[in-house]
């Protein structure tokens with residue numbers, strides 16, 4: 001084992017009151033702690049009813065104790081779990097007793113980090129544990145489970161193996177420079193490179209879907225006062241979140257709501273209507289609207305169907321960031337009798353109040369954010385993973401252009417392999433590991 005750790009302990013269950021609370025302890029030799037805490041040796045993987053003892057022999061709590069000797073445990077080290085009564089004070093007392101017996105407070109993500117360092121799981125799997133806990137929809141949880149089960153890692157392993165095969169071929173030719181090109185041609189190195197590129201593209205596609213499931217999208221509702229932004233927000237959310245009145249300028253601050261679109265967490269942001277105003281509160285609201293626009297991945301510009309796109313709407317459109325996709329939503333068609341649904345590439349007719357055209361709107365939103373539908377094959381992924389795949393892709397592009405300069409070709413293949421290996425953590429710096437695990441919760 002590369003890693004010689006001290007003993008760590010943490011409350012593994014959520015803070016607050018619960019029927020049962022769990023404390024997890026992980027380290028190398030937990031026999032001593034078990035003796036002092038429970039007063040008897042623990043049979044591996046056996047549920048013991050036990051009284052957890054304080055130093056003076058009094059009882060801190062009673063509960064169930066489990067012992068998983070390393071390496072057959074979650075962390076790969078010896079693990080003891082204490083299942084006590086799930087009150088915050090009892091849990092704190094029990095944890096304090098573990099600390100008194102020589103454990104220290106675990107840092108965020110430290111159990112998972114140890115599982116990674118002890119080869120119980122790779123980095124993508126450890127991240128999937130955190131993503132499973134943080135999942136905001138059933139679809140996100142299911143795809144986190146896929147990654148946890150190794151679906152993503154296996155894809156990466158296949159690609160890395162193929163890269164290694166290609167590298168061996170290319171590096172072999174470095175030893176026989178006279179025959180190099182012919183040799184590579186005969187071995188179809190170029191064809192293999194193209195094949196790798198198309199596989200990378202496919203994995204990037206799936207990972208992009210996984211990132212959408214994990215991180216969701218930010219959709220901002222903008223437009224003139226009184227066009228129905230708050231009504232649309234409420235209609236999408238299925239409840240009255242934002243205040244709706246006939247008074248222009250009702251929404252003065254940004255209002256956020258998390259809704260599900262086919263399992264994609266969508267943060268819908270209702271904003272103050274954009275107009276010139278002297279009202280100081282409304283002015284601040286409008287500034288916040290622009291700040292929300294800057295962070296959004298998609299904007300819905302609401303328009304009153306009776307008026308169509310006005311000069312004021314055009315002025316808003318002109319000020320939007322050029323790369324931001326904008327869907328023009330013509331609202332209040334119950335008053336005009338316009339046909340509901342998509343009318344042009346970036347235009348849709350709805351009535352927020354009457355609930356017309358909303359199904360079409362939801363599908364359109366999903367298409368605009370790049371969601372291809374949940375076919376159960378999507379594994380959870382993060383920006384870190386997409387970034388690694390893109391870097392691997394760009395090394396393969398350089399490799400392809402440098403095909404006849406074999407040293408460069410070989411080097412680019414090596415760099416592509418390293419980039420992919422960052423995903424599973426076979427090639428990852430300690431700093432990066434620190435950043436990744438520190439974002440986990442305590443006790444995980």
Ligand SMILES: Nc1nc2c(c(=O)[nH]1)N(C=O)[C@@H](CNc1ccc(C(=O)N[C@@H](CCC(=O)O)C(=O)O)cc1)CN2
Pocket residue numbers: 068071072073074081120129
């Ligand atoms: N009580 C408890 N429940 C829990 C966890 C835990 O740590 N403790 N988990 C924490 O996330 C999750 C389950 N994950 C786990 C993963 C591996 C092992 C484990 O003991 N693995 C051994 C033995 C495997 C086997 O018997 O097949 C090993 O990998 O060698 C335990 C829990 C969810 N439920």
Ligand SMILES: Nc1nc2c(ncn2[C@@H]2O[C@H](COP(=O)(O)OP(=O)(O)OP(=O)(O)O)[C@@H](O)[C@H]2O)c(=O)[nH]1
Pocket residue numbers: 223224225226227228229230231232243244245246247248249250251252271272273331332333334335350351352353354
């Ligand atoms: N007939 C009809 N009325 C609507 C529709 N959508 C919204 N309204 C009405 O239009 C008025 C303004 O709606 P809001 O949702 O508050 O509009 P807003 O754009 O959020 O307004 P501000 O808060 O001023 O920015 C309310 O009286 C709504 O009931 C619709 O589809 N049809």
